[in-house]
Amino acid sequence: MKSLQDNCGVFGLYSDTECAHEIFQGIDFLQHRGQEYWGISTFNKNIHQVTHYGKAPGILSHEELKYLKGTWGIGHVSLWERQPVRWQCQLGEIAVAFSGNVLNADGLIAEMKARGKSFYHGYNIEVISKIIMEEKDVVTGIHALAKKIRGAYSLVVLTKDGIYAARDIYGFRPLILGQSPGRCAVASESRALQNLEMEIRRDVLPGEIVLINDKGFQTVAQLDSPRKAHCAFEWAYTASLDSIIDGVYVQEARNNLGEILAQRDIEEGDMEADIVAAVPMSGIGHALGYHKRSKINYQEVFLYHRYADRSYTQSTQLAREKMAKRKLSVLHYAVKGKRIVLCDDSIVRGTQILHKVRDLKKAGAKEVHVRIACPPLMCPCDFGISTRSHEELAAKRYLKSEDITSLGQLRDLEAWMAKDIGADSVKYNNLDAFVAAMGVPKEDLCLMCFDGKNPTEKQ
Numbered sequence: 001m002k003s004l005q006d007n008c009g010v011f012g013l014y015s016d017t018e019c020a021h022e023i024f025q026g027i028d029f030l031q032h033r034g035q036e037y038w039g040i041s042t043f044n045k046n047i048h049q050v051t052h053y054g055k056a057p058g059i060l061s062h063e064e065l066k067y068l069k070g071t072w073g074i075g076h077v078s079l080w081e082r083q084p085v086r087w088q089c090q091l092g093e094i095a096v097a098f099s100g101n102v103l104n105a106d107g108l109i110a111e112m113k114a115r116g117k118s119f120y121h122g123y124n125i126e127v128i129s130k131i132i133m134e135e136k137d138v139v140t141g142i143h144a145l146a147k148k149i150r151g152a153y154s155l156v157v158l159t160k161d162g163i164y165a166a167r168d169i170y171g172f173r174p175l176i177l178g179q180s181p182g183r184c185a186v187a188s189e190s191r192a193l194q195n196l197e198m199e200i201r202r203d204v205l206p207g208e209i210v211l212i213n214d215k216g217f218q219t220v221a222q223l224d225s226p227r228k229a230h231c232a233f234e235w236a237y238t239a240s241l242d243s244i245i246d247g248v249y250v251q252e253a254r255n256n257l258g259e260i261l262a263q264r265d266i267e268e269g270d271m272e273a274d275i276v277a278a279v280p281m282s283g284i285g286h287a288l289g290y291h292k293r294s295k296i297n298y299q300e301v302f303l304y305h306r307y308a309d310r311s312y313t314q315s316t317q318l319a320r321e322k323m324a325k326r327k328l329s330v331l332h333y334a335v336k337g338k339r340i341v342l343c344d345d346s347i348v349r350g351t352q353i354l355h356k357v358r359d360l361k362k363a364g365a366k367e368v369h370v371r372i373a374c375p376p377l378m379c380p381c382d383f384g385i386s387t388r389s390h391e392e393l394a395a396k397r398y399l400k401s402e403d404i405t406s407l408g409q410l411r412d413l414e415a416w417m418a419k420d421i422g423a424d425s426v427k428y429n430n431l432d433a434f435v436a437a438m439g440v441p442k443e444d445l446c447l448m449c450f451d452g453k454n455p456t457e458k459q
C-alpha cells in the first residue's frame with residue numbers, strides 16, 4: 001500500500017545518563033512511520049539539535065553524539081516536516097515535535113499573521129509551536145492548542161523542566177509511556193519502548209498532558225475529552241505488528257481480521273484454495289489469521305526486499321509505485337499451478353493489488369482470491385493519514401454513497417473490484433466484522449475512512 005501520507009513518530013526520553021544514543025534507537029524503532037526526515041533535540045543548559053533528510057542511518061555520528069549532550073530529549077521521524085523545531089521564546093528555549101495533522105492550519109496562520117506573527121514555511125509544527133508559545137506556560141499552551149486546533153496530534157515538548165507529552169482530546173494518534181530503572185520514556189508506539197527494554201506503563205489518555213522528568217510521570221492536566229476516536233487504521237495497517245495500542249495488540253487485531261475473513265469463506269463454501277499468502281509486510285498478520293481459521297497452508301509468495309522503504313511513507317505517488325514494484329518479487333516455485341488466497345490490509349487506489357494479482361498469474365498461479373482486512377475505503381482521512389481525494393479511492397469509483405452497510409452493496413462492489421483488478425474473487429470484511437476484530441468499542445474508534453462519519457462532529 002498505498003497512498004497514505006502525513007504520518008510520523010515521536011519519542012521522548014528522560015534518563016539518568018546521556019540520552020542521545022537511546023533517543024536515536026527509539027526513533028529507529030519508529031522508522032516505519034516516516035522516512036523523509038529524522039531529528040533529535042536534547043537539553044543540557046540549552047537545546048542541542050540535529051535534523052536530517054532521509055532515513056536515520058545505522059549509527060549516530062561521533063560528532064553528533066558528542067554534540068547532543070544532555071540526559072533528556074526528544075526525537076522524531078517524519079514524512080513531510082523536518083522536526084523537532086527549536087524556539088527561543090517567553091517560555092525559555094523549547095523544542096517541539098508532533099505526529100498528526102492540523103486541518104485548520106491555513107485559517108490559524110491567517111489569523112496569527114493578522115496579529116503580526118510571521119511564519120517561515122507555514123508548516124503544521126510552526127502553527128502548533130506558536131500557539132503554545134503565546135501562552136504563559138507549556139500546559140496553558142497545550143490547553144490553548146486543544147481549543148484552537150482541528151485535527152489530530154500526539155505531541156512532545158522539550159523544556160528545561162523535562163518533557164511534556166500530550167495527546168489530542170480524541171486520542172487519534174497513539175502515545176504510550178514506558179519505564180525502567182533510571183529511564184522514563186514516551187513513544188508513538190510501544191515497540192520503541194519494548195526494544196529499549198522498558199516496561200510499558202500505560203497509554204497517554206486523550207486530552208492528558210504528562211510531564212516526564214526526574215520525578216517520573218506526572219499528569220499535569222487532563223483536558224475535557226468529548227469522546228475517544230482512536231484511528232482504526234493503526235491496528236489494521238499503520239502500526240508495527242509488535243506494538244500494543246490502547247490495550248490491544250496489533251498482531252492480535254490483524255489475526256482476528258484474517259480469521260473473520262476465513263470464517264466468511266467457510267460459511268459461504270468458498271474454501272477451495274491450496275495456499276494462503278500475504279502481501280508483505282502489512283498483510284502478514286491477516287494472512288496468518290486466515291490460515292489459523294481455515295487450516296489452509298500458509299506460504300510466502302513474495303520475497304520482500306528488506307532494503308526497500310514502506311511504500312505509503314514515500315512522498316509522491318510515482319515514488320510509491322516505484323517503491324511498491326521494487327519491494328516485492330514473486331516466488332515462482334511457490335506459486336505455479338496454485339489456487340491462492342492473497343491477504344492484504346486494504347485497497348486504496350487498487351493499482352498495487354492489481355499488479356500483485358497480475359504478477360502471481362504471470363508466474364503461473366491458477367487462481368488468486370483477494371481477501372481484504374479493512375472494509376472498503378470510502379472517504380479521505382482528515383486526521384493525519386490521508387488518502388488524497390474521493391476520486392482516488394478505488395471503491396468510490398464504483399459506489400457513490402459512503403453507506404456500505406448493506407451486504408448486497410458490498411457484494412456488488414466485491415464483484416466489480418475482482419473484475420477491475422483481475423482477481424478470481426475479492427472479499428472485504430464488513431464494518432461490523434472489522435470493529436469486532438479490533439476488540440475496541442465502536443464508539444471509541446475513528447472509522448471515518450470507511451463510513452464517512454467525522455467523529456469530531458455530532459452525528
Ligand code: SF4
Binds near residue numbers: 232380446447449450
Ligand atoms: S479517517 Fe481513517 S485513517 Fe483517518 S484517523 Fe480516521 S480511521 Fe484513521
